[in-house]
Amino acid sequence: MRDTPRRLRRATAALATLLVLAACADPGISPAGPVRAAPADLAAPCLTSSLKATVTLQPAATDSTVRVALVALTNTATEPCTLNGWLTISLVNAAEDVVPVPTIRLDQPRQPSTFQVEAGGSAYTGLKWISCEKTAPKCAVGANLRYSLGLKPEGPVAALKDFPPPRRSRLAMTELRIGVLTPAPEQALTW
Structure with a gap:
């Protein structure tokens, strides 16, 4: 012992x-x-205020509860800027108040890396969510999506494209998954 x-x-x-x-x-x-150090010749980081987001709903199988959307972030500034990581996406109601929904950031379709977005150019990310009946328990219901490059759910609302008409386009979800920002739209939804 x-x-x-x-x-x-x-x-x-x-x-x-x-x-x-x-x-x-x-x-x-x-x-x-x-x-890895970022190349010295890259532009300054992008600001949320210099980006305009358009969320385009992708066609879904009629029997699936999974919804998929492509987010295009257009650099509205006159100078290039850089992005790396994830976009913060929040479900908001008609008054633009945040509606809590469990959100997961995925290392998909690739690991985050810094890339440059030219003035007038775009970056992309994919969204996937589990849709639900609006009256179901734990079903978060909102009218739009808010975006930000920060961790807080602050920022402007995105433009919705190819969603049902406004009276029917209420977003209902139990979970939201966000992919890594990418420089090409074909990469953003490959997960």
Whole structure:
């Protein structure tokens, strides 16, 4: 019994040594993955106020509850800007108050990377949500989607395209999934 603390110290020291050796095995890779600096010639980060969002509903199978939309973010500024990561999308009611809905940011269709959006150019992301009956419990119902590059649900409302007429276009969902921002529309919905 007196050897138990000694054995525990030896096992801890051995484990620490193995972890140090594993970390040193490939000095170019950190535990969180490779670290890459952004090219110095990229423009400044985009601002939400310089982007206009259009959300285009994609055709869905009649028996499916999954809805898919393509978000196009157009740079309305006179200068290029850069994007990386995700867009914050919030369901809002007619008064533009946020309607809480569980939201998941996915590393799809690829890992986030910094890219440039030219003045007048666009970036894209995909949205998928589980639709529900408006009267069902845990069904969030809204009239539009708000977007932001920040983490808070602040920002302008998006333009909705190819959605049913306004009286029928109320959005009803139990969950919202947001893909990574991409420079090409064909990449945005491949997940």
